[in-house]
Amino acid sequence: MLRFCKSLALYGPTKKTYTDRLELLKLIFKSSDDISLIKVIDAQCNVAFIATKLLVNAPSAIEKILCTTDGCNNNNRDIESATLILRFKDVKNLQKSLDNYTKEQVYECGYCYK
Numbered sequence: 001m002l003r004f005c006k007s008l009a010l011y012g013p014t015k016k017t018y019t020d021r022l023e024l025l026k027l028i029f030k031s032s033d034d035i036s037l038i039k040v041i042d043a044q045c046n047v048a049f050i051a052t053k054l055l056v057n058a059p060s061a062i063e064k065i066l067c068t069t070d071g072c073n074n075n076n077r078d079i080e081s082a083t084l085i086l087r088f089k090d091v092k093n094l095q096k097s098l099d100n101y102t103k104e105q106v107y108e109c110g111y112c113y114k
């Protein structure tokens with residue numbers, strides 16, 4: 001999907017972008033089974049819907065949990081998150097917010113409390 005977006009931004013609508021667009025839409029929507037040879041895909045939706053459908057198996061973030069206590073369930077665990085929730089007042093601070101979001105955090109284990 002990101003390659004499609006890049007291609008569309010760089011080259012505009014071309015035969016290839018229309019073909020690529022069809023392949024993406026076929027993953028989400030069903031085409032009508034008309035008697036004619038023309039198939040119709042009703043793709044009325046918004047960008048968020050398409051992004052959610054196409055990126056369902058691509059988490060925005062993976063939180064790595066690591067507890068050093070022997071036998072703890074949090075010994076080495078990944079938690080996938082579909083969204084990132086950032087606090088920032090100005091878009092100029094977006095990179096700083098992302099840097100803070102990805103910083104290593106140390107806190108008491110929620111499983112063994114050590």
Ligand SMILES: [Zn+2]
Pocket residue numbers: 067068069072073074075109110111112113114
């Ligand atoms: Zn633990």
